[in-house]
Amino acid sequence: MHGHVIPINTPLPLSSPIRSRGTAGTQTGYTGRVLAKGEHLYHAGDSIAGPYMVITGALKGYNTDEDGFERVMRLYSTGDVLGFEGLARRGAVSSIVAVDTAKVWKMTEQGPVEGGPGMLGITETILMGFYRELSLSAQVLEMNRGSAQARLARFLVHYGDQQAQRGCKEQEFLLPFGRRDLAHYLGIAAETLSRAFGSLRKKHILKMNENHIVVLDPADLRRIANGNA
Amino acid sequence: MHGHVIPINTPLPLSSPIRSRGTAGTQTGYTGRVLAKGEHLYHAGDSIAGPYMVITGALKGYNTDEDGFERVMRLYSTGDVLGFEGLARRGAVSSIVAVDTAKVWKMTEQGPVEGGPGMLGITETILMGFYRELSLSAQVLEMNRGSAQARLARFLVHYGDQQAQRGCKEQEFLLPFGRRDLAHYLGIAAETLSRAFGSLRKKHILKMNENHIVVLDPADLRRIANGNA
DNA sequence: CGTCATTTTGATGGAGGTCAATGAACGTGG
DNA sequence: CCACGTTCATTGACCTCCATCAAAATGACG
Numbered sequence: 001m002h003g004h005v006i007p008i009n010t011p012l013p014l015s016s017p018i019r020s021r022g023t024a025g026t027q028t029g030y031t032g033r034v035l036a037k038g039e040h041l042y043h044a045g046d047s048i049a050g051p052y053m054v055i056t057g058a059l060k061g062y063n064t065d066e067d068g069f070e071r072v073m074r075l076y077s078t079g080d081v082l083g084f085e086g087l088a089r090r091g092a093v094s095s096i097v098a099v100d101t102a103k104v105w106k107m108t109e110q111g112p113v114e115g116g117p118g119m120l121g122i123t124e125t126i127l128m129g130f131y132r133e134l135s136l137s138a139q140v141l142e143m144n145r146g147s148a149q150a151r152l153a154r155f156l157v158h159y160g161d162q163q164a165q166r167g168c169k170e171q172e173f174l175l176p177f178g179r180r181d182l183a184h185y186l187g188i189a190a191e192t193l194s195r196a197f198g199s200l201r202k203k204h205i206l207k208m209n210e211n212h213i214v215v216l217d218p219a220d221l222r223r224i225a226n227g228n229a
Numbered sequence: 230m231h232g233h234v235i236p237i238n239t240p241l242p243l244s245s246p247i248r249s250r251g252t253a254g255t256q257t258g259y260t261g262r263v264l265a266k267g268e269h270l271y272h273a274g275d276s277i278a279g280p281y282m283v284i285t286g287a288l289k290g291y292n293t294d295e296d297g298f299e300r301v302m303r304l305y306s307t308g309d310v311l312g313f314e315g316l317a318r319r320g321a322v323s324s325i326v327a328v329d330t331a332k333v334w335k336m337t338e339q340g341p342v343e344g345g346p347g348m349l350g351i352t353e354t355i356l357m358g359f360y361r362e363l364s365l366s367a368q369v370l371e372m373n374r375g376s377a378q379a380r381l382a383r384f385l386v387h388y389g390d391q392q393a394q395r396g397c398k399e400q401e402f403l404l405p406f407g408r409r410d411l412a413h414y415l416g417i418a419a420e421t422l423s424r425a426f427g428s429l430r431k432k433h434i435l436k437m438n439e440n441h442i443v444v445l446d447p448a449d450l451r452r453i454a455n456g457n458a
Numbered sequence: 459c460g461t462c463a464t465t466t467t468g469a470t471g472g473a474g475g476t477c478a479a480t481g482a483a484c485g486t487g488g
Numbered sequence: 489c490c491a492c493g494t495t496c497a498t499t500g501a502c503c504t505c506c507a508t509c510a511a512a513a514t515g516a517c518g
Contacts, residue, residue: 065371067456071374073367085360094367130359131319134314134359137363141370142292142300144416179498180496188474190496191499192473192474192475194499197497210497227296407464408466409465423467424506460518461517461518463515463516464514465513465515466511467511467512468511468512469510470508471509473505474503475502475503477503479501481496483495484495485495486491486492486493486494487491487492488490
């Protein structure tokens with residue numbers, strides 16, 4: 001339907017910090033895996049080998065409560081890292097499923113190894129990943145605050161920032177997530193999310209066609225994200 | 230006001246997994262610290278040395294957003310461990326303040342140390358702590374779901390479970406947290422929390438005096454916690 | 459006893475959840 | 489190529505729940 005599509009979502013360029021580790025001395029390696037839409041990377045409780053990095057596509061992390069209802073905990077996109085729980089030799093915290101065709105790399109640093117009396121060896125990369133994961137959980141909580149509009153705006157701002165970090169356009173992107181998943185992630189109903197989109201569109205803060213989103217007024221978007229209606 | 234107080238909140242017995250590590254070979258040690266009510270253990274962004282364990286009392290972890298509003302991220306009680314971020318040599322994620330006179334132990338495993346080419350030494354205890362922290366963030370998110378009653382019920386059920394793990398009464402305890410903090414933690418207004426308490430009391434699911442809570446109908450409490458009004 | 463903080467209770471309005479209907483996009487088989 | 493079913497996004501109408509404002513009640517402390 002669009003005239004011609006602009007390349008606003010690029011695969012991961014795979015630059016500095018990660019690849020540079022794969023040198024002599026450490027047995028770091030990577031194994032690629034492609035998941036079709038709807039395919040699971042692993043389920044909650046599964047024992048997993050180690051962290052994965054998202055190369056292309058998108059995935060969601062979710063948990064199912066006792067009533068069978070699904071709670072979206074995380075949304076992963078290009079460049080995100082997930083699955084650190086594997087290092088603790090315990091079951092995965094959340095289930096991970098591809099919401100779009102996705103390619104991931106397993107980072108096969110074999111997790112902790114014995115490193116002395118009562119000590120385990122672990123790379124600094126992994127440790128940083130843990131830290132990022134903890135910070136992220138704070139962000140996710142923040143998403144579940146304020147009005148529906150504020151939540152959506154906050155998400156879009158964050159997502160734009162991530163886009164920038166990936167070297168992509170900050171104000172224009174294709175959302176790889178469906179409305180239902182996004183709504184669950186934000187802790188609101190899908191219909192409410194739809195209305196929030198409509199409201200932002202009516203205020204000329206963004207325009208959109210399907211999942212192709214263009215932010216017209218970033219300043220206003222940030223203002224709304226901070227709760228100042 | 231109570232006739233005579235039952236010892237329902239005991240200090241940590243300091244049993245198996247933690248103390249048993251402090252043997253020859255590792256330089257593990259503990260440093261006690263007592264905080265008055267309102268005193269901070271550390272602030273968000275501070276560089277901290279390592280994890281702490283709560284021996285007695287209670288603390289809250291919170292973040293302040295740009296509007297100056299406070300968001301309660303965690304509530305810590307006897308036996309809980311916090312401050313794992315220190316290991317990554319980065320600033321603390323949240324600020325920690327005592328909501329009641331509290332005693333904590335700093336676990337002075339000196340954080341990561343060199344353990345080989347590109348490797349860092351870390352104890353299994355720490356790794357497990359990270360894992361627990363990640364699982365906890367899932368729980369915290371779950372707290373921000375459903376009706377006010379369901380949130381409160383869920384909190385009480387979880388708190389009772391923790392009490393049991395500490396070897397204390399599961400159905401009777403003294404809440405060390407004020408209403409305001411608890412409400413913020415649950416993502417509801419203090420007044421709504423008060424009403425939720427009142428509602429549970431009226432249904433004879435619990436009785437309470439101040440912060441002394443007795444669960445009369447645990448089964449019903451769990452039912453409500455799962456959203457079945 | 460007065461002052462202050464905290465909790466409880468009451469009254470009101472609005473945001474958003476729910477149910478329902480419509481519309482758009484896509485695939486499948488005739 | 490079209491008819492049909494399916495899935496998903498949008499829009500409308502209704503009504504519940506909770507945030508907010510306000511005030512009274514309770515307790516802590518000097």
